């Protein structure tokens with residue numbers, strides 16, 4: 001059952017799940033008796049392994065999938081949703097698509113155009129806003145998906161792995177949009193990029209065996225696991241390939257330090273990261289244990 005929460009005041013609960021379970025066919029439940037409250041101002045990250053049910057939970061929240069049992073209460077205002085893969089096979093350009101959607105969502109033609117242009121500029125759509133949707137790369141389609149979710153300020157913004165498919169150069173713009181959304185509502189997102197979660201979530205929950213628990217697994221993993229500091233530099237613009245270090249498995253944090261990139265890497269992934277650097281024409285300057 002899906003109900004609407006009428007209260008629009010700041011700080012109040014905008015999303016509430018009560019004993020929500022989901023099973024596909026006769027399989028064992030993907031979600032079991034999930035209770036969750038998210039208040040305005042929060043940016044909640046749901047983390048968990050592959051297949052743990054994160055996307056299923058988000059689809060239940062936005063109403064694309066019905067819970068097998070339990071109640072989902074959503075806010076009265078707009079809900080913005082960005083799926084893991086944004087299907088865009090249309091010949092329409094990104095700008096026209098967003099303008100049309102803006103009109104459908106109640107904006108005037110001028111406001112829809114201005115908001116679409118502003119969002120595409122903030123998200124640095126590569127190739128320009130006149131490119132037909134079906135010619136967009138996955139990362140650029142993801143930028144249009146984010147823009148459509150933010151056309152009208154959503155009361156609840158739901159993002160399925162927003163950073164993973166996006167170039168690191170756009171992560172700050174993404175984080176900015178998430179802060180903007182949580183200033184007037186709440187954000188719920190899933191993400192495999194640990195550094196992005198740590199920097200942008202105000203709260204973290206883990207999904208495991210269908211159960212949702214409050215946790216900060218990254219703080220815990222950093223306390224209990226060995227971190228290695230690896231400093232790398234590209235050998236030269238012609239020889240080194242650009243690498244998306246922050247999205248690599250085992251990298252918990254990255255920093256730019258003049259011309260070198262400082263990587264904080266989980267010890268067990270150290271060899272993979274060093275191998276990736278060497279394979280892609282990067283020099284390894286330092287490798288030291290952090291503790």
Ligand SMILES: Nc1ncnc2c1ncn2[C@@H]1O[C@H](COP(=O)(O)OP(=O)(O)OP(=O)(O)O)[C@@H](O)[C@H]1O
Nearest residue numbers: 024025030048049050051052053054055056057084
């Ligand atoms: N429409 C569906 N019909 C049947 N089974 C499904 C459906 N959608 C998801 N599942 C199954 O439910 C389980 C959870 O899938 P889900 O995509 O929600 O996990 P996830 O945590 O988002 O995974 P990932 O991190 O790999 O994206 C998986 O076993 C998946 O195969």
